[in-house]
Amino acid sequence: MTNRPPFDPESSEKSALGFDEFIGIFVAFTTIGGILFWSFSHKDRGWNFNGVLSPLPTPSASVQPNNLPSPSLTPQLEPNKDSNFNTVPSSPNDVVEPSITPAPIDPVTPTPRLPFSKVPPIESTSTQEPTYLAKNFESSIQSSPLPLVSPTEQKSTIPPPIAFNDVSTDFWAGRFINVLSSRGIIKGFPDYSFRPNQPVNRAEFAAILQRAFEKEGNNSTISFKDVSANFWAIPAINQAINSGFLKGYPNKVFKPEQKISHVQVLVALVSGLNLKEPAAPSQVLSIYEDAKDIPKYATGKIATATANGLVINYPNPKVFAPNKEATRAEVAAMVHQALVQTGKVDKISSENIVQLPQ
Template sequence: MTNRPPSDPESSQKTALGFDEFIGIFVAFTTIGGILFWSFSRKDNGLNFNGVLSPFPTPSSSVQPNNLPSPSPTPQFEPNQDSNFNTLPSSPNVDVVEPSITPAPLDPVTPSPRLPFSKVAPIESTRTQEPVSLAKSFESSIKSSPLPLVSPAEQKSTIPPPIAFNDVSTDFWAGRFINVLSSRGIIKGFPDYSFRPNQPVNRAEFAAILQQAFEKEGIDSTISFKDVSTNSWATPAINEAIRSGFLKGYPNKIFKPEQKISRVQVLVALVSGLNLKEPAAPSQVLSIYKDAQDIPKYATGKIATATANGLVINYPNPKVFAPNKEATRAEVAAMVHQALVQTGRVDRISSENIVQLPE
C-alpha cells in the first residue's frame, strides 16, 4: 500500500456537486419557473405573490365570490362606508369580479381603473328618482281615492259693510237708510270720509244716485240738453235717468243740472220711474199732512201714490210733508231706500219717520 497524504478538509468543499444535489437545484428552478409562468398567464398579466409567499390571506377582490360568504344586499349601500379596504393594504393588481351585487369601490386614493362607472350610476339614479316616484304615487292615490271630494259651495253674493262716515252717528234718524245704500255702492261720501247728510242735492247728483240704484231698461234715446255738456261727468247718468222715465227736462231742451231738487220732485221721479199705481182717492190720502195745501197741483196724484206705497219719510214730524223744501242727502237716501223696498232689492226698515196710512 502506498501512503497517501491526508485529505484537506477545506479542499473537500470545493469539489463538484453531486448528482443528488444537482437534481434538487433543478427541481427548485423548475418550481420557480412554473410559478412565474402561472403568474404571467393570468388575465391581467400582473405579478401577485401575496397568495403564494404570504402565509396569511390578504383581502383582495381577486378572491372568487364562491369562497366568500354571500353578503345581504341593502338598497342604501354607500361606497367607502364601513369598508375594510381603507385600513388594510390593497393589492396593486386586482382582478375585477362581477358579483351578484354591486361591489364596494377600492380605496379612493388608488381607484381601480377597471371598475366600470355603470355599476355605481344605478345607485345614484335610484336615490334621486325615489322622491319623484313617491310624489307620483301619492298624487295617483289621491286621484284614485274612492272617497268623494268635497265640492266648493256655490259662491254667494256678499254685501260689504257700510262706510263709516264720520258725520253720521249711530242714533242719526237716517243712519240705517244711509248704511244700506252705502254698503251697496249706491251712495258715496266725500274724500274726508264725511257724508254731509244735511247738504242739499241738485238734479245732476240725484240722476247719478238713480243710475246706481236702479237697473231699468228704457227707450234708447238721448236728449241733447243745452245746459249739459257732452263731456260732463253727469251726462251718462242724466241720459239714463231720462231713458228710464225717472226724470224729465224742461222746455227748450233745458235740464238745469245745478238746480237743487225739492222733496216733491224726488218723490214724483221715484213714482214715475217705478210706474206705481195711483190710489183711488188721492185727496183722502193727502189729508194726513198738515201742509197738504202746499203740494203742487201737478204732483198731488204722484205724492198720494208715494204715500200709499210707503215712500214718504218726514223728519222730524211725520205729519209735515214740506213739499217744496230742498231735499237733503239724508232724505234722498231714505226715500230711495223705500223705493228699493218696493222692488224687493232691500228689506224693510222700521222707522217712526215713515208715513203710514191709518187702517
C-alpha cells in the same frame, strides 16, 4: 516543421450529447411547463406574465392591480332585489363598494330616498279602507266630525258708516244716512260734514241714483243745451234718463243746477222702479193735509209712493209739502225706502215714514 495529429472526419460531423447538456434541457422544459400550468390555472387574470415576476400573493387586499380586493378573499353574495346595491357586506366591518350610483341624498333629510314604487306601505292598525279625494268623497264628508258649511254666494263686505261731524246720533235721518254712506251711495264733503239741510239739485240727484240702483239702460247719450260736454255729471244724467228715473225739459233742456222738490224726487223713484199704482189714488192722498198742493201730473205717482212706503215727512208726517226743495237728509231717507222695495237694504222703523191706515 511540426508534426500534427491526423484529421478525424467522423468526430467533426457528429458529437455525442453529454450528461450535463441533457440536465440543462430538462430543467428548461420543466420550468416552461410550470409557467404554462400556473398561467392556465389563473386564466381569470389573463396572460399577464408580470405575476410571474412579482412575489407570491399574500392575504391582502392590495395584491392585484388598482388595489381591488382579491376574488378569493371577497365573497360574492346574491344582490337583494329590494335594494339599490348589488353587493351586501357580510359583516359591519366589511366595506363593499356599490356597483351602481347610489340614490340621491335629500338635502334636508340625509337619508337615501328609495324610488316611489319601492316605498313600503305604512302599516295601520285600522281595518277601514283609507279614503282618498278621488274616491268616496261624499261618504268622507258625511263622516267628518267637523261642522260643514255649505258654499253660498259671497257677499260684499260693507264698511262702517261715515261719522259726519254735523249728523248727531239722535238726528231724525241719521240711520238712513248711515246705511247709504256705508255703501258709498251718498258722500260727504272734504271737511267731514254731510250738510243734511242743504238742498239737492238735479245733477246731484242723478249721481245718487246712479250709485244706488246701477240700472242698465240703452246707453244712449242725450245732448242737452244746458249741459256742457265736460260736465261732471254727464254719465249719471245719461244713466238716469235711460233707466227711466229722470226726464229732460222741452227744447232739450235738463236744468242740472235746478233744486229738486219733494214731488220730483218721488215721481223719479216710482218711475224708475216701475211700481204699480193703487186702485184709488185720491183716497190714498187724503192722508195729507196739503194734498190739494200736489200737482195734477203727479197725483198717481205720489199715491204709489205713499202706498209703498217711500214718503218720509219731517217733522209732521201728514204734511207733504210737495213743492218744497228736498234736502240731502230727505233725499237719503226716500232713496233708502226705494232700496227697501228692491230688497237691497233692510227696513228701518221710523215715525216719519207715512203709513196708510189699516
